[in-house]
Amino acid sequence: MIKVFMNPKPREAYQRKLECFFNDYEFVYEEDRDAEVIIGSVKPEQIREFRNLKWFQSYAVGVDAYTKKGVLPEGVILCNAPHVHSREVAEHAFASILSAVKKLHLYRDDQHQNRWKDEGPVKEFSRLRVCIVGFGDIGNILAKMLKGLNMHVIGVKRTMSEKPDYLDELYLKEDLYKAISDVDVVVSILPGAGENVHLFTLDTFKKMRKDTIFVNVGRGNLYSEETLRKVLDEHIIETFVSDVYEKEPLDPESELWRYDNLVITPHVAGGYHLESAYEAFIDLCIENLTRYKEGRKLLNVVEERFDR
Amino acid sequence: MIKVFMNPKPREAYQRKLECFFNDYEFVYEEDRDAEVIIGSVKPEQIREFRNLKWFQSYAVGVDAYTKKGVLPEGVILCNAPHVHSREVAEHAFASILSAVKKLHLYRDDQHQNRWKDEGPVKEFSRLRVCIVGFGDIGNILAKMLKGLNMHVIGVKRTMSEKPDYLDELYLKEDLYKAISDVDVVVSILPGAGENVHLFTLDTFKKMRKDTIFVNVGRGNLYSEETLRKVLDEHIIETFVSDVYEKEPLDPESELWRYDNLVITPHVAGGYHLESAYEAFIDLCIENLTRYKEGRKLLNVVEERFDR
Structure with a gap:
């Protein structure tokens, strides 16, 4: 035995x-x-x-x-x-995207302030353009869900392969800037391997449109915390949704908690x-x-x- | 002219x-x-x-x-x-359901408290059973989106018609209790017409499972505020998501704002x-x-x- x-x-x-x-x-x-x-x-x-x-x-x-x-x-x-873990991460990312698009985090903030306030227009699912950076197992599941709502879905991966039906465009990592420059949502599912550490600089986020929602369910070392805070402070993009951080768990004293343009979940997409x-x-x-x-x-x- | x-x-x-x-x-x-x-x-x-x-x-x-x-x-x-307004209401309801299923409102609350906390297991989309009460134009659009994630979708309407492909079960309003008794999510899209005023009593909510999420994008007079507060106070169901209220706008002094098991949006699903x-x-x-x-x-x- x-x-x-x-x-x-x-x-x-x-x-x-x-x-x-x-x-x-x-x-x-x-x-x-x-x-x-x-x-x-x-x-x-x-x-x-x-x-x-x-x-x-x-x-x-x-x-x-x-x-x-x-x-x-x-x-x-x-x-x-x-x-x-692929399905659970994809589902968490999917719900996070839709919630941010419909501004549900802002309405929750308003609720905490006893505030009846219309947060303005929201985008229609079928008119969204979404770019998935790190298009592997999770990305494929996520892309199918997004395509189910008739979104325009773009994938970015390291090595070229045949483009599946539920993807509208597929780019190599060299073309990252092109892929993220005109989309409503960028999702990162990149692993924390060496070449991805601090791959996203302030310049990367500046390549996105100002109304972009960025969702990170990959690894928190994709950018430095300094970059993250600059993106938030200067409102480079509209909403930053993150499940992962350079240092986890986030310290109770961290400055990150207080940003209303940052949506925090505590590394729970997988697990x-x-x-x-x-x-x-x-x-x-x-x-x-x-x-x-x-x-x-x-x-x-x-x-x-x-x-x- | x-x-x-x-x-x-x-x-x-x-x-x-x-x-x-x-x-x-x-x-x-x-x-x-x-x-x-x-x-x-x-x-x-x-x-x-x-x-x-x-x-x-x-x-x-x-x-x-x-x-x-x-x-x-x-x-x-x-x-x-x-x-x-049908599509915008359906999309708001859809995002609200997925967000509540993944407990995103609780994570937003934790963020406000600088709290790194795992809120525990969540349900898988394809294993959800959802009942749409008031199955009209909006309900049809919503049902298609839910079915796209392979959920089990139940409709309840006043007069019988042919069951569309994207619906698993269709009930008449007489069978409401049967339809809502074993589902993960109940969505009301009922209009505020006479017969629907205070149609939902405490007993109606008690017919639901304790882990049910209830979403109201219909009218706020479907139940009295007294019933609503009892449901929340006694945790009759898990999460109550509401876009509509018996008296709108909610008063800044209203007791409703403070419930963490109530997710408030200020009548913005349509409009x-x-x-x-x-x-x-x-x-x-x-x-x-x-x-x-x-x-x-x-x-x-x-x-x-x-x-x-």
């Missing part, structure tokens, strides 16, 4: 599902240092205490904390969980807020547990570790 | 459009008491000062203020402008917040101005006036 420590403990239905699938694994839900497999999450500083560990299946996409030298013992396989995301994670675990016991190559192995 | 007083003055492009269409009308945009036709809005107490008035084309749907005895001189034709709504109104005016000069029956004549 191979011992698998699952943390956090899944709901009972999922426990039963896993136990029904496998006879060769013993699933434990309280910390057990003898575990050969960890599924979910364990603090980086504690992971070396699992002496028999051979495989760590993280529930996250970003596993930077575990790829640093000295965190995982050599030989331990590390897997992450991409894709399972298993949808039940189906967890279901997809369990399915990934079932696939990888099957492969592991058969000695086959696992899915989503993170190879580039120990490099920092 | 028939003198037409347009109030408020439309944008220049619309003025040109009307003037290009018609040689037989003189359009004036400053108050002129000699006008034979008024298009748009004039205060009920001032309308009798227009001695030559023969036709008043209101830009509103609800024209109760003009159907009261003594407001309009006998023989003056009154027309309203239904349908032109020409979309450019296309005004375009549709101008198209209606062109049609009716053509009919008027040819002596044909006008569209949207409100017959039941002087009855109160």
Whole structure:
């Protein structure tokens, strides 16, 4: 029997599902240092205490904390969980876009002030032009939803591929400025990889129209906090919607909270807020547990570790 | 030349459009008491000062203020402008639903408190069941948008008709309780006509699930303010989203502003917040101005006036 420590403990239905699938694994839900497999999450500083560990299946996409030298013992396989969060991030972005277009955040502010105030004209969905920067898994789901409302949808990605039907235009990253220069909404779903750090400068935002809504559900280091504050202070664009920040969590003393042209959500677009995301994670675990016991190559192995 | 007083003055492009269409009308945009036709809005107490008035084309749907005895001189034709607002109301309702489902109003509240807080799980669009009470023009547009996200959509209307493809279930008003008893979202688009006044009692809301989101873009007299406050105080349902109120505007001293489980917008779902709504109104005016000069029956004549 191979011992698998699952943390956090899944709901009972999922426990039963896993136990029904496998006879060769013993699933434990309280910390057990003898575990050969960890599924979910364990603090980086504690992971070396699992002496028999051979495989760590993280529930996250970003596993930077575990790829640093000295965190995982050599030989331990590390897997992450991409894709399972795509739908929840796309849905959060979609709702955030529509809410900002209809100025619902301003009406909530007015409510806090006991203020009955008409915030003026709003744009019609079918007349919106939206540019998705970082057009991958999430971008595809989001584009389909936007196209369902007859919006004009533009994608920007690193390498060219065939343009899907639900996209009106597809650009390479070199043409970013062209893609974002005449749209109502820019959505960033760019990951926090090296080349994207501070990719957006004040100049990038100045390339957008003044009535643009910018939505960031990618990574908060896409621009510096200095740039962000300049964009907000100088009203370079109309509304800034952000789920991610250069330093998280935001400090209670942060100046960012007070901006009415900044809509803050606390990195909740992903993170298993949808039940189906967890279901997809369990399915990934079932696939990888099957492969592991058969000695086959696992899915989503993170190879580039120990490099920092 | 028939003198037409347009109030408020439309944008220049619309003025040109009307003037290009018609040689037989003189359009004036400053108050002129000699006008034979008024298009748009004039205060009920001032309308009798227009001695030559023969036709008043209101830009509103609800024209109760003009159907009261003594407001309009006998023989003056009154027309309203239904349908032109349907898309804007449907879009406002749609954005309000998605925003509430993703708890965006709570995150805005947290922002006001400098609070980085995860508000917990949210529901997936494709797993939502939505019931639209008052399934007319607006309801049809809204249902199509909801179905585009693969929701289960239920309609409730007064008289039976064929169920459109984008609706999963259609009920008569007699079966209201059945229709609203097991859904995630109830949307009311009911007009404020007699039979709907205080149609929803505390009992009606108790028939809904505790996790239901209720959205009212119909009329605020669907329930008493006492019922509304009980629903909010006792947390009968999860979130109450309202664009309309029994007494409008809400008083700055109203107790309603302070509820975090009530999302307030100040009767802005309709009211020409979309450019296309005004375009549709101008198209209606062109049609009716053509009919008027040819002596044909006008569209949207409100017959039941002087009855109160």
